[in-house]
Amino acid sequence: MVPFIHLNYSAVFIAALAQMVIGFLWFGPIFGKVWAREMGKPADFRPSGSEMLRATVIQLVAAFLIAWVLAHVVNVWRPSVWGVGQDGPAWTYGFYAGFFVWLGFFVPLMLSALAWGGRTWKLFFIDAAGNFILLQVSGMILAFWR
Numbered sequence: 001m002v003p004f005i006h007l008n009y010s011a012v013f014i015a016a017l018a019q020m021v022i023g024f025l026w027f028g029p030i031f032g033k034v035w036a037r038e039m040g041k042p043a044d045f046r047p048s049g050s051e052m053l054r055a056t057v058i059q060l061v062a063a064f065l066i067a068w069v070l071a072h073v074v075n076v077w078r079p080s081v082w083g084v085g086q087d088g089p090a091w092t093y094g095f096y097a098g099f100f101v102w103l104g105f106f107v108p109l110m111l112s113a114l115a116w117g118g119r120t121w122k123l124f125f126i127d128a129a130g131n132f133i134l135l136q137v138s139g140m141i142l143a144f145w146r
Contacts, residue, residue: 003081007071011145015067015138020060022137026130038123067138073097074142094143098135106131 027035036045047055074097079085087093110127113119 003076005075008146011142012067012071015141016063018137019063019134022134031126035126038120070138071142090143094139098139102132102135
């Protein structure tokens with residue numbers, strides 16, 4: 001049996017933009033100073049305009065890829081996609097998709113960076129919590145806005 005997955009690209013785009021906003025807030029006003037200190041950046045560090053543009057473009061591509069893949073994951077949780085039953089509440093698909101993508105892909109990569117990349121536990125928890133939130137918000141957008 002092959003699933004019938006229909007993607008709403010407007011929702012994918014909005015989920016990617018939501019990730020950008022969450023990242024800006026999380027790694028800016030909320031945890032920016034602590035994160036920068038844990039990354040070994042000086043307190044007065046400010047990237048140049050070209051560095052900021054390059055990083056923003058790369059992050060936007062990454063956010064879109066995350067949202068696009070997460071849209072597939074959200075959909076494969078739905079019984080109706082497989083033609084085997086009625087769907088339950090939308091939030092369950094957004095939550096489970098975000099949680100398992102976070103637990104199975106993001107956390108292991110961050111643990112590897114902790115083990116081999118010189119990252120600290122504080123940095124791990126800042127990154128892990130931020131990624132969990134962005135995946136949950138994206139998952140909910142994608143689950144509710146089909």
